[in-house]
Amino acid sequence: MNAPTYNFAYLDEQTKRMIRRAILKAIAIPGYQVPFASREMPMPYGWGTGGVQVTAAILGPKDVLKVIDQGSDDTTNAISIRKFFAKTAGVETTTSTDAATVIQTRHRIPEAPLRAGQVLVYQVPIPEPLRFLEPRETETRRMHALAEYGLMHVKLYEDIARFGHIATSYAYPVKVNARYVMDPSPTPKFDNPKMDNCPALQLFGAGREKRIYAIPPYTPVVSLDFEDHPFTRYKFDAPCALCGAEESYLDEIVTDDKGSRMFVCSDTDYCEGRQAAGHRGVESAAPHKEAANG
Amino acid sequence: MVEVTGASDQPLLVAEGLTKSYGRLAACRDVSFVLYPGEVLAIVGESGSGKSTLLQMLSAQLAPSGGRVSYRMRDGVLRDLAELGEAERRFLFRTDWGYVHQDPAQGLRMAVSAGANVGERLMAVGWNNYGRIRQTASSWLERVEIDVARIDDAPRTYSGGMRQRLQIARNLVTEPRLVFMDEPTGGLDVSVQARLLDLMRSLVNELGLAAIVVTHDLAVARLLSHRVMVMKEGRVIETGLTDQVLDDPREPYTQLLVSSILPA
Numbered sequence: 001m002n003a004p005t006y007n008f009a010y011l012d013e014q015t016k017r018m019i020r021r022a023i024l025k026a027i028a029i030p031g032y033q034v035p036f037a038s039r040e041m042p043m044p045y046g047w048g049t050g051g052v053q054v055t056a057a058i059l060g061p062k063d064v065l066k067v068i069d070q071g072s073d074d075t076t077n078a079i080s081i082r083k084f085f086a087k088t089a090g091v092e093t094t095t096s097t098d099a100a101t102v103i104q105t106r107h108r109i110p111e112a113p114l115r116a117g118q119v120l121v122y123q124v125p126i127p128e129p130l131r132f133l134e135p136r137e138t139e140t141r142r143m144h145a146l147a148e149y150g151l152m153h154v155k156l157y158e159d160i161a162r163f164g165h166i167a168t169s170y171a172y173p174v175k176v177n178a179r180y181v182m183d184p185s186p187t188p189k190f191d192n193p194k195m196d197n198c199p200a201l202q203l204f205g206a207g208r209e210k211r212i213y214a215i216p217p218y219t220p221v222v223s224l225d226f227e228d229h230p231f232t233r234y235k236f237d238a239p240c241a242l243c244g245a246e247e248s249y250l251d252e253i254v255t256d257d258k259g260s261r262m263f264v265c266s267d268t269d270y271c272e273g274r275q276a277a278g279h280r281g282v283e284s285a286a287p288h289k290e291a292a293n294g
Numbered sequence: 295m296v297e298v299t300g301a302s303d304q305p306l307l308v309a310e311g312l313t314k315s316y317g318r319l320a321a322c323r324d325v326s327f328v329l330y331p332g333e334v335l336a337i338v339g340e341s342g343s344g345k346s347t348l349l350q351m352l353s354a355q356l357a358p359s360g361g362r363v364s365y366r367m368r369d370g371v372l373r374d375l376a377e378l379g380e381a382e383r384r385f386l387f388r389t390d391w392g393y394v395h396q397d398p399a400q401g402l403r404m405a406v407s408a409g410a411n412v413g414e415r416l417m418a419v420g421w422n423n424y425g426r427i428r429q430t431a432s433s434w435l436e437r438v439e440i441d442v443a444r445i446d447d448a449p450r451t452y453s454g455g456m457r458q459r460l461q462i463a464r465n466l467v468t469e470p471r472l473v474f475m476d477e478p479t480g481g482l483d484v485s486v487q488a489r490l491l492d493l494m495r496s497l498v499n500e501l502g503l504a505a506i507v508v509t510h511d512l513a514v515a516r517l518l519s520h521r522v523m524v525m526k527e528g529r530v531i532e533t534g535l536t537d538q539v540l541d542d543p544r545e546p547y548t549q550l551l552v553s554s555i556l557p558a
Contacts, residue, residue, distance in 0.1 A: 133403075146381045150418025154403070157410045157417065160424055161446050226424040 009056040009089040015039055019057035019212070023203060026214035031180030032144070033127050038210040042084075047077060048106055049207030051123035052084070055104045058119060058203070059085065064092045066100035071108035071249065071266030078106075095269050107170075109191040111248045111270040114200035116217060122185045124206035127213065129173045129183035149181045152224055160229055169234070175222045176215055189223065190233055190249045196221040240265045241283040243274035304366060306331045306472060306504050307352070311361035314347050321347040323528045324361070331471065334498060334505045336519035336536065338512060338551070344528040345508045346476060352506060353393060353474045354383050368471075388415050392465030392473035396480040398457035401464070402449045408435065408460055409445040415468045434463040438493060455486035459493065466497065475507045479514055491517050512555055516540055524548050 007013065015037075022036035041049040059065065065085050069078040073095040081104060082093045094100050097112040104121040114120060130140045133151045143151065152173050159167045172189035176182050184195060185204060195202065195215060202215040215221060223231040239246045241262040248270060250263040262283055265271035275284065307329040314322040322344040329335055337345045350356035352363055354375045363375045368390060375383070387393070395401040402411050412431040413421075421427050432442045438459040440452075449457050458478065465473060478494065479487040495518055498505055507518055515522050515536060522539045524532040524547070532545045543549045 133406075142380075146384060148384065148418060150414055153417040153422075154406060154410045154414050157413055157424065157427065158406050161407050161409055161428075227422050228425050 006088040008061070009059045009085065009091075010042075011039065011053065011056045016057045019053055022212045023054065023057065023214065026203070026212050027201070027216050029180070030215055030219050031176030031182040031213060033211040033213045035210055036212050038207045041207065043080075045208040046125060048081060048104070048123035050205030050209075050212070051104050051106070051121050051207075052081060052205075053207060054121045054203050054205035054212060055081075055085065055102060056089075058121075059089055059091060059102060061089070061091065063101045064094050064099055066094050066097065066103045066269075067105075068103065068108060068110065068267075068269075069106045070251070071110075072268045074268060096273075097267075097269050107186050107188070108249070108266060109187060109194045111245075111265070111267045112273075114194075114198060116199040118200040120198075120200050120202045122187075122202065122204045124183070124185040124204045124211070125208070126171075127183055127204065127206040127209050127211040129171075129181055144180060147179065149175075149224075152181055153226070156224060156226065156229075160226070166225065166229055166231070172231075173224050175224060177219050178222075181224070182213060182215075188249060189231075192221070192223045192231070193233055236263065238263060239281060240271060240274075241281045243271045243279045243284070244281040245271070245274055245279070303330075304370075305329060305372075306333075306366050307506075308364045308372065309352060309361070310364075312348065312351055312358050312363065313360035314344075314351060314356065315359050320528050322351065322358075325530055326361070327523065327530075327533065329472075329504055329506065331504050332502045333521065334503075334507065334519040336507045336509060336515035336522045337525060338509060338515050338522060339525035340510060340551075343525040345510075345525055347528075348525070349474055349476055349506065349508045353387070353391065354378070365472075388418055389468045390470050390472065392462075392470045394458075394461055394465055394473065394475040394478050396477040398449065398454070398461045401461045402457065404450045405448055407446045407448055408440065408452070411449060411460060412464050412467050415464065419468065430467065431463075434467050435460075437497070438463045439489075453486075454482055455490060458482065458490055462494065462497070466501065466503075469501065471504060473503055473505045475505060475509075477509055477511075478507065479509070479511065487514075494518060512540060512551065524551070 018037055022034045026034045039053060041052055043049060067078045067082045069075040072078060085091055086093050097110040102119050106123045128140055130143060130151055133155055134140050156166050170188050171183055171186045172192055173181055174184055174192060184192060197218055197220060199217050201217050204213045225231040236250050240248060240250060242264050245265055248265045248267060251266040252261055252263055254261050305328045310326050312322060312325040325348055337348060339345050351358045364372045365375055366372045409428055409431040412434050413427040416427050416430060432445055435442050435445060440456055440459055449460055452460060479490055491514060509515055519536050522536045523530050526547050532539060532548050540552055543552050
């Protein structure tokens with residue numbers, strides 16, 4: 001590998017120590033937002049500065065890192081963060097969910113079930129679930145402290161009053177360990193059930209807002225709802241066009257300028273794994289595919 | 295006149311020697327009184343007489359420099375408000391108490407619908423059934439004479455009078471026993487004021503509410519309250535039954551206040 005001209009994983013040891021202390025506190029109080037002294041990173045806010053700092057703090061030389069952006073391993077953000085750690089830490093990187101020990105993610109949880117020992121690091125833009133209802137930070141902190149979460153239901157009420165159902169489809173609020181209400185970062189609500197009782201450790205880093213929070217392994221995570229309008233994980237009308245998966249989260253891909261489109265798994269690793277195992281969707285018989293499959 | 299049906303003979307709220315000073319300036323000096331369930335007390339006086347300071351101390355939003363306020367909780371125990379924890383105080387504030395602000399924008403969430411405004415207190419105490427919350431909200435909108443068809447409109451689309459009525463509905467939905475009102479008719483035109491006062495009077499009677507109303511408008515005091523306290527320069531200078539104080543004022547200052555009402 002490259003001889004690192006940076007300290008291991010870019011950040012200096014004192015900074016990593018500070019972040020680890022915040023992470024430990026976050027794990028001790030599931031769902032509670034721990035303030036930390038977020039550093040400037042060599043990337044703009046909004047590109048995962050929080051997630052990168054958390055990853056840098058927990059990465060060891062033997063870790064295997066996977067980075068996904070909207071489920072995909074091959075978008076700009078995912079590739080550049082993977083390269084960043086390959087260069088500054090010299091760790092092995094992978095696109096396989098199964099082979100990874102640390103997975104940094106933006107907006108998705110992998111389809112393949114996570115196992116004990118893995119760490120999922122989320123990039124979080126706005127950690128405060130009450131932000132758009134109560135702009136005062138002093139007030140929201142007090143509301144968390146006293147577990148006054150009636151306001152969260154006001155938002156869900158508004159959804160039903162306006163759209164007839166709970167229309168919040170991402171950043172869907174959850175209650176962690178029957179205590180703190182938490183914003184699961186802008187993951188689709190499709191992924192919410194995966195957070196519940198998950199064997200992997202889940203860490204959330206918000207760089208601009210300078211907050212870290214966590215869900216320890218095997219912690220109950222409940223999506224908020226009403227008795228008569230329960231939480232539903234939406235289901236897609238058709239299976240993935242490439243691998244035929246019925247139970248995965250799909251992306252819409254525009255294929256020409258005449259309105260044609262196809263729906264494929266957003267988790268590229270999952271989709272490729274299924275195709276390699278011989279699963280086929282309706283559009284996987286395209287000529288170039290056949291040529292590639294030989 | 296103060297004969298209130300179903301009122302218990304135990305006081306609901308007791309203020310003892312309430313004082314608030316800012317350095318050498320005494321905003322409120324040695325105010326004591328007792329409020330019984332179902333009783334409406336008006337605090338009148340000119341601007342700067344300490345009415346609002348007193349109301350804030352009574353509703354535990356401001357810590358007094360001296361004296362104390364005790365409140366009889368729903369379990370019947372009289373407790374010093376200063377000794378309540380913050381959680382208890384906030385719980386009291388959104389269940390057993392109501393607070394009607396002069397400016398509805400302070401008491402309402404202007405960007406969320408009327409239904410959610412009324413339902414917020416219910417959700418805060420753990421109601422978790424959308425249908426029931428909505429039904430309760432509509433019945434309250436009806437009671438305060440707001441067209442139920444407007445339940446999904448945000449209060450910023452409402453007129454001033456409607457906003458004030460919505461604020462009242464939002465406060466009364468948890469059936470509080472005590473409501474604080476700070477100039478509830480301020481900034482409304484006369485016909486809207488009359489309608490609002492009518493509504494408040496019937497609600498107070500129906501629900502057997504106790505209320506403390508701060509106002510500089512003696513007509514409001516006459517219409518709503520059983521008892522009146524007149525304040526001047528932070529002190530209570532005269533107190534008594536509303537009719538008695540307004541028809542036969544003893545203090546020169548009260549006489550001045552009463553005589554300065556424009557003849558109708």
